[in-house]
Amino acid sequence: MLNETHAPDLKCWLASAAPGGDFPIQNLPFGVFRPAGGSQPMRGGIAIGDMILDLAAASALGLFDGLAAEGAALAARPELNDFMAAGRDRWSALRLAVSRLLRVGAPQAEAVRACLRPQAQAEYGLPCRIGDYTDFFTSYDHMINSGRVFRPDAPPLPNFKWMPIGYHGRASSVEVSGARLRRPSGQLPPGEGGRPEFGPSRRMDYEMELGVFVGPGNARGTAIALDAAPEHLFGVCLLNDWSARDIQAWEALPLGPFLAKNFLTTISPWIVTFEALAPFRSALPRTADDPEALPYLRPADGALAGYDIELEVALATRAGGGAAQRLSRSSYRHAYWGPAQLLAHHTRNGCNLRPGDLLGSGTQSGPGPAEQGCLLELSRGGREPVRLSNGERRAFLEDGDTVVMRGWCERPGFARIGFGECRGTLLAAGDA
Amino acid sequence: MLNETHAPDLKCWLASAAPGGDFPIQNLPFGVFRPAGGSQPMRGGIAIGDMILDLAAASALGLFDGLAAEGAALAARPELNDFMAAGRDRWSALRLAVSRLLRVGAPQAEAVRACLRPQAQAEYGLPCRIGDYTDFFTSYDHMINSGRVFRPDAPPLPNFKWMPIGYHGRASSVEVSGARLRRPSGQLPPGEGGRPEFGPSRRMDYEMELGVFVGPGNARGTAIALDAAPEHLFGVCLLNDWSARDIQAWEALPLGPFLAKNFLTTISPWIVTFEALAPFRSALPRTADDPEALPYLRPADGALAGYDIELEVALATRAGGGAAQRLSRSSYRHAYWGPAQLLAHHTRNGCNLRPGDLLGSGTQSGPGPAEQGCLLELSRGGREPVRLSNGERRAFLEDGDTVVMRGWCERPGFARIGFGECRGTLLAAGDA
Numbered sequence: 023m024l025n026e027t028h029a030p031d032l033k034c035w036l037a038s039a040a041p042g043g044d045f046p047i048q049n050l051p052f053g054v055f056r057p058a059g060g061s062q063p064m065r066g067g068i069a070i071g072d073m074i075l076d077l078a079a080a081s082a083l084g085l086f087d088g089l090a091a092e093g094a095a096l097a098a099r100p101e102l103n104d105f106m107a108a109g110r111d112r113w114s115a116l117r118l119a120v121s122r123l124l125r126v127g128a129p130q131a132e133a134v135r136a137c138l139r140p141q142a143q144a145e146y147g148l149p150c151r152i153g154d155y156t157d158f159f160t161s162y163d164h165m166i167n168s169g170r171v172f173r174p175d176a177p178p179l180p181n182f183k184w185m186p187i188g189y190h191g192r193a194s195s196v197e198v199s200g201a202r203l204r205r206p207s208g209q210l211p212p213g214e215g216g217r218p219e220f221g222p223s224r225r226m227d228y229e230m231e232l233g234v235f236v237g238p239g240n241a242r243g244t245a246i247a248l249d250a251a252p253e254h255l256f257g258v259c260l261l262n263d264w265s266a267r268d269i270q271a272w273e274a275l276p277l278g279p280f281l282a283k284n285f286l287t288t289i290s291p292w293i294v295t296f297e298a299l300a301p302f303r304s305a306l307p308r309t310a311d312d313p314e315a316l317p318y319l320r321p322a323d324g325a326l327a328g329y330d331i332e333l334e335v336a337l338a339t340r341a342g343g344g345a346a347q348r349l350s351r352s353s354y355r356h357a358y359w360g361p362a363q364l365l366a367h368h369t370r371n372g373c374n375l376r377p378g379d380l381l382g383s384g385t386q387s388g389p390g391p392a393e394q395g396c397l398l399e400l401s402r403g404g405r406e407p408v409r410l411s412n413g414e415r416r417a418f419l420e421d422g423d424t425v426v427m428r429g430w431c432e433r434p435g436f437a438r439i440g441f442g443e444c445r446g447t448l449l450a451a452g453d454a
Numbered sequence: 455m456l457n458e459t460h461a462p463d464l465k466c467w468l469a470s471a472a473p474g475g476d477f478p479i480q481n482l483p484f485g486v487f488r489p490a491g492g493s494q495p496m497r498g499g500i501a502i503g504d505m506i507l508d509l510a511a512a513s514a515l516g517l518f519d520g521l522a523a524e525g526a527a528l529a530a531r532p533e534l535n536d537f538m539a540a541g542r543d544r545w546s547a548l549r550l551a552v553s554r555l556l557r558v559g560a561p562q563a564e565a566v567r568a569c570l571r572p573q574a575q576a577e578y579g580l581p582c583r584i585g586d587y588t589d590f591f592t593s594y595d596h597m598i599n600s601g602r603v604f605r606p607d608a609p610p611l612p613n614f615k616w617m618p619i620g621y622h623g624r625a626s627s628v629e630v631s632g633a634r635l636r637r638p639s640g641q642l643p644p645g646e647g648g649r650p651e652f653g654p655s656r657r658m659d660y661e662m663e664l665g666v667f668v669g670p671g672n673a674r675g676t677a678i679a680l681d682a683a684p685e686h687l688f689g690v691c692l693l694n695d696w697s698a699r700d701i702q703a704w705e706a707l708p709l710g711p712f713l714a715k716n717f718l719t720t721i722s723p724w725i726v727t728f729e730a731l732a733p734f735r736s737a738l739p740r741t742a743d744d745p746e747a748l749p750y751l752r753p754a755d756g757a758l759a760g761y762d763i764e765l766e767v768a769l770a771t772r773a774g775g776g777a778a779q780r781l782s783r784s785s786y787r788h789a790y791w792g793p794a795q796l797l798a799h800h801t802r803n804g805c806n807l808r809p810g811d812l813l814g815s816g817t818q819s820g821p822g823p824a825e826q827g828c829l830l831e832l833s834r835g836g837r838e839p840v841r842l843s844n845g846e847r848r849a850f851l852e853d854g855d856t857v858v859m860r861g862w863c864e865r866p867g868f869a870r871i872g873f874g875e876c877r878g879t880l881l882a883a884g885d886a
Contacts, residue, residue: 153625153626154624154625154626156712159709179707179708180644180648181641181650181704181705181707184641184649184650185641185650185705187705187708187709187712188709188712188713189621189622189709189710189712190621190622190623190624190712190716191622192586192622192805193585193586193625194585194586194674194805194806194807194808194811195674195805195806197674202675203675204675204804206803206804207802207803208802208803209613209616209617209748212612216612217616217745218613218616218617218748220748220749220750242626242627242629242717242718243634243635243636243717243884266803269803272613273613273617273619274708274710275611275613276611276619276706276710277591277619277620277621277710277711278621278706278708278709278710278711279709279710280619280620280621280622281620281799281800281802281803281805284622284803284805285674285675285803285804285805286674286804313649316641316650316652317652318652367713368713370639370640370713371638371639371640371698371701371713371716371717372636372638372717372718373624373626373627373713373716373717374626374627375626376626379626452675
């Protein structure tokens with residue numbers, strides 16, 4: 023799984039790609055952007071340091087050949103779907119070629135430098151056309167904590183350790199980091215009289231998740247076996263599944279969340295590839311009491327089916343003057359089900375996944391005291407507001423709050439890689 | 455709302471469009487097809503009698519002008535999304551122009567006749583690219599009957615009469631009538647030991663629904679008001695929401711149905727426009743005990759917010775030699791919530807709908823004894839198998855069963871119009 027692109031001593035000739043940042047030469051995440059100047063079309067690129075390698079420009083200079091050239095032509099498009107469909111050989115060939123072009127001593131360094139665009143001036147687009155967005159429920163601690171909000175002795179869900187529970191979300195309202203969000207209105211749970219109220223949600227929340235992008239996918243009526251899943255796992259982004267807890271409480275029985283979540287989902291602009299994440303694979307958390315998974319969900323003995331990805335949510339409040347104060351911090355290594363299991367389960371009944379489909383990990387919470395991935399858990403359903411470092415308190419989000427998600431991977435002997443950020447500000451309710 | 459295209463005495467010069475069939479001159483539904491000969495590209499058309507008007511051919515002959523010509527150019531494409539986005543003026547102008555071209559005495563009749571292709575030789579495609587598919591739960595009787603399967607004294611859901619309960623379905627697996635379906639496999643509810651079984655579903659069911667196609671849609675952060683909904687309602691098809699009840703029972707708590715339904719949804723090839731349905735509007739069923747709807751869901755006094763559309767499901771079994779035997783029969787007039795309310799609710803929180811999005815009505819059951827829209831209800835959860843007219847019994851679907859849905863509208867003083875059929879055969883389980 024590891025190759026020369028993962029070597030920790032690789033150095034890039036671009037100073038801002040120095041070790042310790044989100045985008046060193048070992049990362050090379052894909053995204054779609056418009057360079058400075060609003061009239062230019064969107065195109066695909068790769069983040070390096072504080073710059074973006076414009077793949078269309080690099081292709082035009084003839085910097086790639088073979089499979090890498092084929093990959094670059096597809097990854098340069100304004101939607102990465104065709105690149106995602108092209109499969110692991112082309113993903114990997116392009117990664118290797120870009121890694122070599124960016125290394126200290128690369129003879130083409132000056133030509134490549136002419137293809138770099140500053141991130142600070144870029145406008146990002148959705149990385150691909152998302153045909154379907156599925157959200158899962160993979161954090162055991164999130165399940166336990168959320169259940170206890172409503173009932174202190176809530177038992178675990180009986181199906182949780184047998185399957186990655188999932189549901190379909192809204193594809194039309196997945197947008198890239200920075201999208202505006204007005205506080206949504208809707209039906210709020212009834213009080214004594216049984217009549218629901220109507221108005222802006224009073225229990226707005228974030229959910230700290232990862233998003234997984236599907237590669238080639240499968241035809242309807244076929245399944246992706248667990249051991250074939252790596253061929254279909256393109257990469258990972260940060261994902262904020264904004265949620266209105268009061269709307270959710272009233273609408274979600276019996277068919278699940280709907281208007282409580284479909285008003286917006288934001289994702290980070292950069293997709294970190296599973297190849298870049300290879301050094302950070304981890305064992306799934308299992309205890310002796312856990313049931314043995316059914317065969318279609320059972321990884322080979324010793325397989326590292328999880329990923330150790332640190333996640334953090336910070337809040338920048340109006341009163342706090344924009345300084346971000348950490349709220350949630352956990353790791354994806356706590357997830358009970360890993361990405362390959364999501365694919366295997368989703369397709370086991372013959373459901374077809376298409377290139378660019380998005381799978382949310384569900385809120386990531388860990389077992390520790392500050393490891394809850396949303397305010398519902400942190401504030402115990404609003405009963406125990408969280409104290410921010412500037413003295414403010416939050417049971418749920420307030421107008422003007424900016425939620426900033428970050429993620430990164432660190433492991434001794436490997437270069438740190440990061441996801442950038444996924445950011446959004448809650449505005450006051452409008453007419454809609 | 456009514457205009458010259460609805461006049462019951464209009465007659466078409468095509469003999470097969472005689473009154474009494476599904477596709478008289480008063481109907482004029484839209485679809486996408488490939489004429490006889492597999493190599494020709496898909497294109498848009500309008501059903502008339504047993505033929506299809508090829509809109510690309512008719513446009514090329516210069517048979518339309520003005521808004522109708524603009525509409526025809528869009529409706530001739532292999533996906534109707536741009537026509538759906540073009541709005542009611544163009545939908546209506548094209549309908550009127552086609553109605554006039556097809557009337558007895560139309561001077562262009564011979565030119566139009568050259569643009570007709572036989573339905574019997576056509577291959578149908580999905581009428582549009584479906585960005586998101588949402589399914590609703592609008593039949594009160596379906597809610598009561600389904601609840602009683604699990605608990606004889608099950609109370610009504612407290613939110614049912616306050617909102618059209620909805621959830622997101624799978625867009626990738628919506629296919630046109632005739633799609634093949636292998637019996638899906640999955641996790642089946644655990645017995646005594648608490649360990650789920652794995653295997654082909656034993657409780658396969660159909661759901662008799664209508665599908666509503668969205669027209670122009672709305673930007674994220676805005677809502678479609680109830681009285682603006684007609685501008686956004688393009689048309690209606692038949693929809694079979696195939697369901698695996700055992701998979702559903704085990705997976706659906708707490709996030710709703712997922713693998714129990716996302717393996718396939720079939721729709722009829724023809725979209726009957728809301729303009730064609732105008733004579734069949736009906737009052738929503740309400741009793742004095744029902745709560746007054748919240749303002750955003752409250753139609754004007756006397757508004758006819760429902761539609762009287764007869765629905766029927768027949769089963770053709772292997773043993774029955776292909777003869778269809780009626781199982782379910784009901785009408786959409788029993789739905790508690792009408793199409794405009796689905797749009798108003800769906801967007802009230804700012805969720806954006808896109809042209810070509812599909813909204814399912816949910817299973818349509820009525821209050822009468824044989825008016826249940828799925829086998830789960832008809833067989834009371836499998837406990838009381840239904841006896842078919844040839845003596846066979848069905849608790850759930852068996853391999854080789856062909857489900858045939860039909861729909862039509864009849865009202866004294868108006869021409870009968872029909873939906874054609876939505877058909878699918880359940881095959882034995884395969885590997886996926």
